[in-house]
Amino acid sequence: MLLRAVLMGAICVFAMEAAEAREILVADQTEYKAAVKSAKPGDSIVLRDGEWRDAQLVFTGTGTAEAPITLTAQTKGKVLLTGASNLRLGGRHLLVSGLVFKRGASPTREVISFRRDSKMLASNTRITEVVIDGFSKPDRRSEDIWVAIYGTDNRVDHSHFEGKTNSGVTLAVIRKPGDPLDNRHRIDHNYFGPRPPLGSNGGETIRIGTSEESLSDSHTVVERNIFDRTSGEVEIVSVKSGGNILRENLVLSSQGAFVLRHGNGNLVERNIFLGNHVPDSGGIRVINRDQVIRFNYLEGLAGKDFKSALTVMNGVPNSVINRYHQVSNALIERNSILDSARITLAAGADAERSAPPVESQFKGNLVSGAKNTDPFRAGDDIGGITFSGNVEAAVAQPLVTRGVEQRELQFERAANGLLYPTDPALAKVGAPRDLVPVKREEVGASWYRPDAAEADFGSGRTVELAAGASLADAVGASRAGDRLALAGGAYEVVSPVVVRHRLTIAGQAGAAPVVHVASGAFVRIEAGGGLRLADLTLDARGASADAALIAVAPEVAPNYEIEMKGVSVRGPGKAARLDGIVMAPGTFANAIELLGSSFSDMSGAVVLGTGEQEPKGWYPVERLEIGGSSFARVGLVADLLRKGTDESTFGPYFSMTGSNVSNSGAGGASLRLTGVQHSEILGNSFEKSAPLVVVHTVGKPHTRISGNAFRATPAPRIEELVYKGPLRAILAGNLTDGRP
Structure with missing residues (x-):
């Protein structure tokens, strides 16, 4: 009877709560604050449709499992939080849905925070169908962090996160001393959309914990999310705690990997990685004890070393908590690693990381290397890994011969879109056939699709300009993607032209327009800008003061691009310093290309990328390509700098091919690359110039200098600032004054 009475009482309370639940429509922040203060279990606070600018919302309360307190939009997707907006949550059993954060940035270090302050965390709270774009x-x-999860038993699901370009994790589980560490959060069915390279550490999409508390368990589950081109840094998901599960996620064309960076006893299972041969696309990196990697499918991954399809790291003996603990008792079982460049074992071995994996198993895996090569590489002793029951597509000289059977394999795609061997005897080798890739319509906010991407170069109108027309007026009247087509003749620019969208300025077919840049300062690229120049001459011979031909303004975001093709630049010589492209600190270019162009009498650098001076791995451009161009009497072809020794990013990438450099060089170099990760300098001619200088600072840089001619020019100079071994550059087929 007593139990029945208790149950009846609970039912009555629930019925009363349901009956008394209110829907409170609010139109401004004053009404919102009053609604939060009065909200009871079951109530819904509804934000009126429209723009909520500079809305710093605090949502607190105590709901129940059956009757949470809800914050939602009048119409999903039509409440826009813009400007300096954010949201802080505190209490229990809260529910937030339908909001969009766009056209702004948080005034604090978090956009959505699962705590009001250090004393009031959120627990049993859910964020669903929320957009941060x-x-x-x-x-x-x-x-900043877009979503910071504190407290316990919280959930983030069916939400859309895209386009983070500044430092900080997209979504982080925060585990701090004094707060609950056994979090039990769930992160599921979200769309993590494109995140471009950050050009520094700090560009993870998800991080679970930090090294300080990593030896305790979080028990966070990350499942059935899509990670689409999430390429902020080498760690897409950074696990820094124990007992977590990464399950059934889909990773598409993303640079980086799922990294078990700190913490023990994590499970990574049934995930699907489709790299599409994107450079540095990776899979899973294993560190620490008791990690289980099973039933995953990885195809078309081009990454190597730390970004391999599978990386098993070397550790540091008696490692401090924030370095690399030795891999022990790892189980890597029944994964398919297909058409991929690398499986790197005992990776990162050096004088510090000298402890190879021990007591670990690699069994039942199916392997095929890209272009019929053997993907296995070992940086140290791999005797601590037991191989059994694995099958590899046959190669002539396999690295691992015991426990990895060489077979002639044939594959076909199953109904789930994945490759499986046609031989029925291999049904129990590699990833299982019941994998179901998560579909785009299953994740994110079903009602939200982002705005159309910014117009590509040349996708807009073509506006023809007669000789003598005002370029400043034409640029001011242009729209994204437009092409300003210049007729033959002269154009005058007396002050920098401001570009705020992607714009092409090019000579008309057969014309030879000359733009006279009186001050030497031609274009200033501001937020949203990008520039393509083609088939014209920039004449800055009259410049009498130091200037930058193309200056990238501070706070240019998102990532921009500059291209010069068929452009001739004439500078003032020693009368004034003229730099070509100058990038401000805090900005980042996806790509800069100089193709078929010529540069003369510029006492500065044609590309100057030395503004980032903090030793944290920042660098200014992901890819700098020079091809078929000439440089005469310039200070430097390029001066590109990445300081520090952080290993968490990919670039810069630099290539220079088929180009000529003569009578050039300043400060002891005609080309200076410092900290560049990938350098290809092929088939160029250097005459009467200072040497090209390459300084290695971090990671395992790839430098190839091949087929170049150096006449009255010193041989290339390679420097190693950290690495103590032999120089790591590949120099082949170069001639110095006619001698190899």
Whole structure:
């Protein structure tokens, strides 16, 4: 009877709560604050449709499992939080849905925080169908977290996160001393959309914990999310705690990997990685004890070393908590690693990381290397890994011969879109056939699709300009993607032209327009800008003061591009310093290309990328390509700098091919690359110039200098600032004054 009475009482309370639940429509922040203060279990606070600018919302309360307190939009997707907006949550059993953060950035270090302050955390709270799109601080060095999960038993699901361009994790589980560490959060069915390279550490999409508390368990589950081109840094998901599960996620064309960076006893299972041969696309990196990697499918991954399809790291003996603990008792079982460049074992071995994996198993895996090569590489002793029951597509000289059977394999795609061997005897080798890739319509906010991507170069109108027309007026009247087509003749620019969208300025077919740049300062690229120049001459011979031909303004975001093709630049010689492209600190270019162009009498650098001076791995451009161009009497072809020794990013990438450099060089170099990760300098001619200088600072840089001619020019100079072994550059087929 007593139990029945208790149950009846609970039912009555629930019925009363349901009956008394209110829907409170609010139109401004004053009404919102009053509604939060009065909200009871079951109530819904509804934000009126429209723009809520500079809305710093605090949502607190105590709901129940059956009757949470809800914050939602009048119409999903039509409440836009813009400007300096954010949301802080505190209490229990809260539910947030339908909001969009766009066209702004948080005034604090978090956009959505599962705590009001350090004393009031959120627990049993859910964020669902929420969008954060491009809500980035304009200076990429300014750090924030889009979703910071504190407390316990919280959930983030069916939400859309895209376009973070500044430093900081997209979604982080925060585990701090004094707060609950056994979090039990769930992160599921979200769309993590494109995140471009940050150009520094701090560009993870998800991080679970930090090294300080990593030896305790979080028990966070990350499942059935899509990670689409999430390429902020080498760690897409950074696990820094124990007992977590990464399950059934889909990773598409993303640079980086799922990294078990700190913490023990994590499970990574049934995930699907489709790299599409994107450079540095990776899979899973294993560190620490008792990690289980099973039933995953990895195809078309081009990454190597730390970004391999599978990486098993070397550790540091008696490692401190924030370095690399030795891999022990890892189980890597029944994964398919197909058409991929690398499986790297005992990776990162050096004088510090000298402890190879021990007591670990690699069994029942199916392997095929890219282009019929053997993907296995070993950086140290791999005797601590037991191989059994694995099958590899046959190669002539396999690295691992015991426990990895060489077979002639044939594959076919199953109904789930994945490759499986046609031989029925291999049904129990590699990833299982019941994998179901998560579909786009299953994740994110079903009602939200982002705005159309910014117009590509040349996708807009073509506006023809007669000789003598005002370029400044034409640029001011242009729209994204437009092409300004210049007729033959002269154009005058007396002050920098401001570009705020992607714009092409090019000579008309057969014309030879000359733009006279009186001050030497031609274009200033501001937020949203990008520039393509083609088939014209920039004459800055009259410049009498130091200037930058193309200056990238501070706080240019998102990532921009500059291309010069068939452009001739004439500078003032020693009368004034003229730099070509100058990048401000805090900005980042996806690509800069100089193709078929010529540069003369510029006492500065044609590309100057030395503004980032903090030793944290920042660098200004992901890819700098020079091809078929000439440089005469210039200070430097390029001066590109990445300081520090952080290993968490990919670039810069530099290539220079088929180009000529003569009578050039300043400060002891005609080309200076410092900290560049990938350098290809092929088939160029250097005459009467200072040497090209390459300084290695971090990671395992790839430098190839081949087929170049150096006449009255010293041989290339390679320097190693950290690495103590032999020089790591590949120099082949070069001639110095006619001698190899």
